[in-house]
Amino acid sequence: MLSTKIDAENAENAAEIEMQFAVKAVEQAQIYWSLLEMRKGSELKLTKYDDEIFEDLINTFPEFKDPKTASFVNEDEMKSAKGKAAWRPFLMRYEKKVDDYNFGTLLRIKNTDEYEQETTIFVPRMQFLAYEIARNRYGLNDWIKKD
Template sequence: SILQEPADKFGNDPSVEMMWAVKAYEHAETYFNILISVDPTKLKLCKLDNELYSKFRGKFKDLKIDKIVENDIKSEEAKQQWREFCEEFNSQVADWNMATLLRLDSSLDVSEHNTIIVPRTQFLAIEIARNREGLNSDLRTKYSPKRIKDSNNEPTEK
């Protein structure tokens, strides 16, 4: 797929940026639909859940993850810490650095105002922690699964 090609091959090609945005949104919607369909405390996101959680809470023990303040993960100091954390898993987490949408407020749905773009490893670490710490557990009582459109703009049940 074109999304597997090196980024420097494209520069700032708007069509490639749009494909990444669509893929990130589809992932966010699919993940949210899973969260509201099963007990998130029992959900396993990848084979490294235990290690990601342990290292995340070891390195970011005071980070509030129920309602993330963007500056807490996007400041220069935080970005450096996250870069080091994510790079630890670069050979173990598939698409470890892929742009992924993360909900800022764990009690709310995916929306333009409630998401930021983070590397896949950062998304996994925070969402594994939210699941294990029960922060995603009330979502099933507030939301029901949505029909979303795939990249061909066809409705799919996710």
């Protein structure tokens, strides 16, 4: 029996676990991209809570009223201590609503980029949903749809 608690925030993951998460994140990105190729983002609904998530995003982060904010992710700002503190309450509001709300997911840094190693960052699923719902609402992903 272990006598010390494990700090999940600072624990090092086994390579196999990290690989499983990475594979799952890549699969999710491929599925999402395929959806965007088949249908305009502005016509997609990612969850049954899209309206609520978008409204909450704008109320929590008023800068998202400007589509430019959704078009680009400032990773340094988002992952700073201040950024994490700002995003945490938003994420936690969906803990019991959105499955895998905190599961690692790939997010494109710019809405004008495709999914590639240099153009994506790893974020909790709720941050992915917040950005992509906003991008879709503003029509920023409509360019991806194939004719």
